[in-house]
Structure formats: structure tokens, C-alpha cells
Amino acid sequence: MPLNVDTLLEKALDGYALSVSEAGILLEQKDPAMLESIRHCADRLRSQQVGERVSYVINRNINFSNICVQHCSFCAFRQDEGDRDAYWLDFGTILEKTQEAVGYGATEICMQGGLNPKVREKVSSGRVLDYYLALVRAIKEQFPSIHLHAFSPQESFFIAEEDNLPIAKVLQELRDAGVNSMPGTAAEVLYEPVRRRLCPEKINTEDWIHTVTTAHELGIPTTSTLLSGHIETPLERAIHLGVLRSIQERTGGFSEFVLLPYVALNAPKMLRNKVGRDQPELLDSLLTQAVARIFLGPLIANHQPSWVKLGLAGAAEALYWGCNDIGGTLMEEHITSSAGAQGGTCQSPEDLRKAIVEAERIPYQRTTLYEEIGAHHALSALGDWEKAPAKGLINLSS
Numbered sequence: 001m002p003l004n005v006d007t008l009l010e011k012a013l014d015g016y017a018l019s020v021s022e023a024g025i026l027l028e029q030k031d032p033a034m035l036e037s038i039r040h041c042a043d044r045l046r047s048q049q050v051g052e053r054v055s056y057v058i059n060r061n062i063n064f065s066n067i068c069v070q071h072c073s074f075c076a077f078r079q080d081e082g083d084r085d086a087y088w089l090d091f092g093t094i095l096e097k098t099q100e101a102v103g104y105g106a107t108e109i110c111m112q113g114g115l116n117p118k119v120r121e122k123v124s125s126g127r128v129l130d131y132y133l134a135l136v137r138a139i140k141e142q143f144p145s146i147h148l149h150a151f152s153p154q155e156s157f158f159i160a161e162e163d164n165l166p167i168a169k170v171l172q173e174l175r176d177a178g179v180n181s182m183p184g185t186a187a188e189v190l191y192e193p194v195r196r197r198l199c200p201e202k203i204n205t206e207d208w209i210h211t212v213t214t215a216h217e218l219g220i221p222t223t224s225t226l227l228s229g230h231i232e233t234p235l236e237r238a239i240h241l242g243v244l245r246s247i248q249e250r251t252g253g254f255s256e257f258v259l260l261p262y263v264a265l266n267a268p269k270m271l272r273n274k275v276g277r278d279q280p281e282l283l284d285s286l287l288t289q290a291v292a293r294i295f296l297g298p299l300i301a302n303h304q305p306s307w308v309k310l311g312l313a314g315a316a317e318a319l320y321w322g323c324n325d326i327g328g329t330l331m332e333e334h335i336t337s338s339a340g341a342q343g344g345t346c347q348s349p350e351d352l353r354k355a356i357v358e359a360e361r362i363p364y365q366r367t368t369l370y371e372e373i374g375a376h377h378a379l380s381a382l383g384d385w386e387k388a389p390a391k392g393l394i395n396l397s398s
């Protein structure tokens with residue numbers, strides 16, 4: 001009997017896991033009535049699994065360098081050393097940014113950067129790992145209670161390769177130096193035929209899975225992500241979700257799922273021309289977000305849209321499509337804004353709370369790992385967001 005959408009949604013609502021091909025069928029839907037049924041199902045599951053509250057985190061992004069030896073087809077952030085816009089922040093600047101974030105009540109620093117083997121020249125040992133460890137220790141010595149959410153699986157793998165070390169050793173040392181959790185970025189699409197076309201120099205699917213599961217086994221939680229809306233088919237998106245679900249069944253180490261729709265405006269021409277539009281399609285992103293809730297929940301309970309990529313209004317809309325988190329304040333954002341995203345680079349906690357309340361949900365501030373932060377602490381810690389970094393207080397090139 002051919003599978004229809006209603007049957008699949010009933011199956012999900014009855015608590016049965018959908019197969020990858022069934023998720024692929026949902027992701028193919030275009031008919032408005034079908035999309036509404038999928039949205040409704042995701043919204044019900046969200047309500048059953050996590051209730052009516054929506055979280056946000058006060059955090060700051062620090063991208064310590066945009067110099068990178070790789071050339072991912074979607075990336076507008078990377079620069080070669082010596083390029084006019086290339087930068088590499090010194091530790092003093094990173095500490096200043098951290099200090100400022102703490103002043104604004106941030107509980108998390110999210111740190112990622114380009115892949116640059118020359119970091120080894122900054123440390124006497126000549127080991128790439130030691131540069132990263134020094135960076136982590138510099139922050140943690142001065143700000144021991146800040147949660148450091150740092151280094152993608154690609155960055156950890158890069159360190160291991162450069163220094164010829166087992167990945168477990170790299171992750172263990174980063175953890176012991178003070179990395180609390182890791183972004184589950186560099187996942188893009190975990191399906192080799194797509195991945196090889198999208199980012200052929202990047203860590204392959206098997207190594208991404210190995211890096212992330214090793215991190216989880218070492219007690220380092222990670223987020224999980226999907227880069228959607230480029231060359232991948234609905235089924236390939238579903239395959240990616242299937243990989244995430246099977247990792248979560250094994251380790252339970254994913255704290256959330258974040259959808260990252262592709263922004264093309266300033267991205268390299270070849271992929272941009274193939275995709276044929278500059279900004280993500282909102283409805284396509286919302287559908288993917290809903291199917292992720294149906295397919296991954298309750299194994300991965302927390303689902304986040306990207307306000308940087310969709311705008312705050314788009315991210316707020318995703319709260320009706322299965323999401324229960326609206327992300328972080330970020331304070332500065334360089335990777336997606338370099339690509340031409342129109343969502344901005346900083347949100348105040350008040351603006352995030354307002355967007356949540358307007359969606360008729362109950363806002364609460366959380367830690368990186370989804371523990372609630374008491375209202376008293378949250379309010380007393382807040383700085384003056386009118387002077388927030390994205391409004392010009394700190395110049396990235398300083």
C-alpha cells in the first residue's frame with residue numbers, strides 16, 4: 001500500500017519512529033494542506049515532548065581567525081593569509097571580547113575559526129594542539145565559570161591530523177583544558193556523494209561520526225546541525241537526519257538540533273549559481289525543521305532555528321514548526337553574515353524574549369546545556385544592550 005502523509009503523521013503521533021525513507025516523503029511535500037498537516041504534527045509533538053516554554057542563551061561568538069586552508073563551496077567566511085580581509089585575533093583581544101560578554105551577562109562563549117597550520121608558529125612546542133590549549137586556558141584562567149562551546153569536529157580532526165595524534169587524545173586534552181561542549185558544525189550533509197561535491201577537502205562522514213561519538217564518550221556534549229537548501233535532495237536530508245538519530249541512540253550526546261539553511265548572496269559563485277537564489281526559502285526551512293522534530297524527537301528534544309539566516313521573524317515562525325529554542329544573542333556573527341545573511345549579527349535578550357512572547361510561548365534563559373537560569377540572576381547580570389558589540393563597541397580588526 002502506498003504510504004501517504006496522513007498515515008506517516010499518525011504513526012509519529014502514536015509514538016513510532018519514522019524510517020529515513022518515510023522522513024524523505026515528508027520532506028518532499030509541497031502542497032499547502034500537506035505542509036499544514038506536517039506543521040501541526042510537529043507542533044503537537046513539540047508540545048508533548050518539551051511543553052510551551054521556549055529558551056534562549058546569552059552567548060557571544062568569537063571567530064578567532066578567518067584564515068583557512070580549505071575551500072568549502074558554500075563558505076564566504078574563509079580568507080587566505082595576506083588577503084585584505086584576513087584576520088587573526090590575538091589572545092588580548094579575545095579576552096577583551098570575553099570580558100565584555102561576561103559584562104553583558106553571557107554564560108557561554110562560542111568559539112570557532114578557520115583551519116590554519118601556521119598556528120603552530122605561535123607556540124614554542126610547534127604543536128597545533130598547544131595553540132588551541134593555550135587559547136582555552138587563557139580564557140578559562142580568567143573566566144573559569146564561562147561555558148566554553150568550542151571547536152567543530154573539523155577543527156578537532158584538523159588538530160589531530162596536523163599533530164599526528166589520535167582524535168581521542170586531542171578531545172581529551174581540549175576537555176581537560178576547559179572546553180565544556182562542542183558545536184556539531186562541519187556536519188553539512190552527512191552523505192558522502194553530497195559531501196564530496198559540497199566540501200571535498202573536509203572531514204568525511206565516517207570521520208565526522210567518529211569524532212563526535214568520541215567526544216560524547218569522553219563526556220563532551222555537542223550540538224547537531226544540518227546545512228540545508230543547496231544541492232541535496234529531500235531523501236539526502238532525511239539520510240542526514242538518520243545519521244544524527246543513530247548517533248543519538250548510541251551516545252545521547254547531542255544537546256540540540258540546529259538547522260542551518262544555506263545563504264548564497266556573497267558565497268562562492270559556483271554553488272550560488274547552481275542554487276539560483278541568494279537567501280534561504282523560509283517555507284523549505286520550516287518544513288525541514290518540522291520533519292526534524294517528527295523524526296528526531298524525543299531523542300533530541302531541543303530544536304533551534306537560525307535567526308541569523310532566517311531573520312528573527314522567520315526564527316519566531318519556526319516556533320510553530322517544532323522548535324522550542326530561539327538560539328543565542330551571539331553579540332557578533334561573521335560566518336553567515338559574510339555570506340550575506342540578512343538576519344543581523346546580534347540580538348538583545350529582550351528582543352529574543354519579545355519574539356517568544358509574541359509567538360505566545362513562555363521565554364526562559366538557559367545555559368548551553370539547557371538548564372534554566374533563574375530570573376534573578378538573568379536580570380541582574382544584564383548589561384546595556386544599546387551598546388552591544390554589534391552596535392560598534394568592539395571593532396573586529398582591533
Ligand code: SF4
Binds near residue numbers: 078199
Ligand atoms: S567552512 Fe570552515 S573549513 Fe570550510 S572553508 Fe569555511 S572556514 Fe574553512
